[in-house]
Amino acid sequence: MSVVGWSAHERAVRRLQESYDGLPPGTPVRLAKRTSNLFRARTATHAPGLDVSGLDGVVAIDTDARTADVQGMCTYEALVDATLKHGMVPLVVPQLRTITLGGAVTGLGIESTSFRNGLPHESVLEMDVLTGAGEVLTVRPGDDLFDPFPNSYGSLGYATRIRIELEAVPGFVALRHVRFADLDTLAKAVDTVVADRHWDGTRVDAVDGVVFAQDEAYLTLATWTDRATGTSDYTGQAVYYRSLQQRETDTLTMYDYLWRWDTDWFWCSRAFGAQNPRVRRLWPRRFRRSDVYHRLVGLENRFGVAARIDAARGLPARERVVQDVEVPVDRLPEFLRWFDEVVAMSPVWLCPLRLREPSGPASARRWPAYPLDPGTTYVNVGFWGTVPIAEGAAPGDVNRAVEARVTELGGHKSLYSDAYYDRATFDKLYGGDHHARVKAHYDPDDRLTGLYEKAVRRR
Numbered sequence: 001m002s003v004v005g006w007s008a009h010e011r012a013v014r015r016l017q018e019s020y021d022g023l024p025p026g027t028p029v030r031l032a033k034r035t036s037n038l039f040r041a042r043t044a045t046h047a048p049g050l051d052v053s054g055l056d057g058v059v060a061i062d063t064d065a066r067t068a069d070v071q072g073m074c075t076y077e078a079l080v081d082a083t084l085k086h087g088m089v090p091l092v093v094p095q096l097r098t099i100t101l102g103g104a105v106t107g108l109g110i111e112s113t114s115f116r117n118g119l120p121h122e123s124v125l126e127m128d129v130l131t132g133a134g135e136v137l138t139v140r141p142g143d144d145l146f147d148p149f150p151n152s153y154g155s156l157g158y159a160t161r162i163r164i165e166l167e168a169v170p171g172f173v174a175l176r177h178v179r180f181a182d183l184d185t186l187a188k189a190v191d192t193v194v195a196d197r198h199w200d201g202t203r204v205d206a207v208d209g210v211v212f213a214q215d216e217a218y219l220t221l222a223t224w225t226d227r228a229t230g231t232s233d234y235t236g237q238a239v240y241y242r243s244l245q246q247r248e249t250d251t252l253t254m255y256d257y258l259w260r261w262d263t264d265w266f267w268c269s270r271a272f273g274a275q276n277p278r279v280r281r282l283w284p285r286r287f288r289r290s291d292v293y294h295r296l297v298g299l300e301n302r303f304g305v306a307a308r309i310d311a312a313r314g315l316p317a318r319e320r321v322v323q324d325v326e327v328p329v330d331r332l333p334e335f336l337r338w339f340d341e342v343v344a345m346s347p348v349w350l351c352p353l354r355l356r357e358p359s360g361p362a363s364a365r366r367w368p369a370y371p372l373d374p375g376t377t378y379v380n381v382g383f384w385g386t387v388p389i390a391e392g393a394a395p396g397d398v399n400r401a402v403e404a405r406v407t408e409l410g411g412h413k414s415l416y417s418d419a420y421y422d423r424a425t426f427d428k429l430y431g432g433d434h435h436a437r438v439k440a441h442y443d444p445d446d447r448l449t450g451l452y453e454k455a456v457r458r459r
Contacts, residue, residue, distance in 0.1 A: 003082060004057035009071060012054030013128070013136060013160050019051035020134055028459070029448055031158065033073065036294070038107075038416050055160060056100075058082040066166045067125065072102030072159040080258060088166040089254070091117040095261040096290040102159040108151050108370060108414055110324070110351050110380050112206035112222060115194045118356030120164075121150040122365070128161040132443025136160060141365065148431065148438050151369035153415060155451040156439055172228040173206075173257040175250040176221045177243070183333035186217045187379075191329050193221065194352050194377050209350035210244055214340055218244045219350075222257065231256070234263055235285055239275050241267050241347065265290045267347060268384055272296055318386040319398050320418065321345065326353060326378040327411035335381065335409055342405075343398060349382035368431035369451070370412060378411065396420050415455040426452050 023029065032049025052073050059069040063086050070079055076090070077097035083089055090101075094109035103109075104120040105127070117123060126140045129149065139146040149156055178199070180186040186209070193199055193207050199221050206222035228251050234240035240260045243250060252260060264275065272293060273279040280288075300306055307317065321343060327335045329352070339348070355365070355374045365374075372378060387398055400420045406413050412429065413419070419426075426432060435451055453459040 002057075003061060004054075004059055004071070006059060008054060008057075009059045009161065012052075012071070013130075015051045015053065016055065016130060016158075016160060017134065017136065019048070020130065023048070023050075023447075025445070025447070029154075031073075031154070050158070059161060061086060061088075061166075063088070066168070067163055068166055069161055069163050070101045071161060072100065074101050075099065076101065076104070077259075080255070083166055084169075084255060087168055087170075089169050089258070090120070091123040091165055091167055092120045093258050094120065095259075096265075097259060097262045098291045101162055101164070105150060105159055105162060106156075107153050107416055110353060112208040112220075112351060114380075115207055115352040115354055115377075116197065116205075116356075117167075118354065119150070121367070122356040123165040125163045125165065127159045127163070129157040129159055131157040132439070132445065132448040137442075144438060145442055147365070148368045148435055150367050151415065151430065152435070152451060153454050155435070155448055155454060156442060157448065169254050170224050170226040171254055172225050172231065173252050173254055174223045174225045174228075175252065175257075176202075176223075177248055177250070178219045178221060180217045180219070181215050183211075183214055183217065183336050186211075186219070187329055187332045189219060190332070190350075190352050190379060191377060193219070194329075194354060207352055210241060210347045211336060211350060212245070212347045214337065216245075217350075220244060224254075225251075228253075234260060235288065237277060237280055239264055239267075262290045263288050265293045266349060266382070266384065269293055271385075316388040316391075317395070319389050319395050320386050321398050321402070322384045322417045323399070323402060324380055324382045324414045324416070325402065325406045325411055326372065326380050326413075327406060327409050329377040329379050331409040331411070332379045332381075335405065335411075338405055339381070339383070339402075342401060343383070343387060345383050345385050345387060349380070351380040351382070353378045353380055368434045371431060372412065415451075419455045421456055423452060423456075426456060 030049045031052050033052060055071040056073040057071050058074060058079060059071060061068045061083060066088060068083060075098050076093055079101060080089055080093060092109060092111050092113050094104050094111050099109060105124060109120040126138055127146065128136050128138050129145060130136050137145065145156065180189060193204050197204050203223055204221045205224045207219060209217060209219040211217040231251050231253050240263065269275055274283050274288060354377050355372055389395060399418050403413060403420060430451065449459050
């Protein structure tokens, strides 16, 4: 996608405001967007969505300042296509192509550079936000609307333009897949890599991992490089996550590294047979991507074909357990052992995270709606699948158990999927009182759906 420029951006913002002004009072406010990476159902509405046409591109790139002005509906796929031409990428590039920059800021995002660059919103320099009052305001770090915006999921407004930092990158990435036979050693290795940013004398620019079993886990240590004698291709017959078990080193282009998880939606494409070699040969490459699989899941949620087949075969109903949680690194083994016993789902993804540390004497910024502790190393644990509902159990019981366990361990849970918290617990964990004060100021007529109503009540 080419850079759209400021004039086109301003016209698109006016269309958005006009569509917002045209909504009758009391009408649910939603974006008219074609793709979504949310995994929680929403109450159906026949109200028209906000006109976001023309808000899906890059406005401008400043190669000297290493910044980009990006529209809120721009996908990371389009953003990376524009910045890589200049040898640069965002500081954190979430792993799925159709995640939007606005979505990653208002709904959080994470990837393998998060151990040194934090979360996507931490490299935002300023934003233009359409508020509940219908105004477009420019906000910056420290402003009362800026700091609670991450993890607000549209309850405080919608970002129309976001200025972000970029970093220079070379053309290739050298990978080392390091195996660990026990979870305690794995956690200690994560702590070492995050603290030293080296492993066995080699610089580590990015790190994530996969746990296949308690005695088989891998950290993938990535080093940016200009040198490559050959690169692997995991958009064809080979499946990336299986390569962790099959080889100790690898090399990818920078582009392929950024999207290494998207081709098979981590490992979730196996649910559609896309990892079966015979099926894979017939499955066009252009359809091996996360948004295609997400649409297939949407069709299943709508028509319930697989659920009806399971019921006809006498199999128990299944509960969707699709979550990303952050736990302190020193509690990681404890959580993984509990998860293996209670949920029994594998593999799971690991991604170390620290809030971004400023270059000067100032302390790391705290984010009210997702209050991680500065100076603490967390590990994101991602798990995505279904489990059978046990006899006598209620749908959601496994997710409730995950929520409780994560809280006990001093962690937090992302809100892109099913959530079951009671209101008091939710407000305590996600800055409810602070959020309510900010919302009352910038959305005085309460036109935007509240965060609890979105995340838990599925409105």
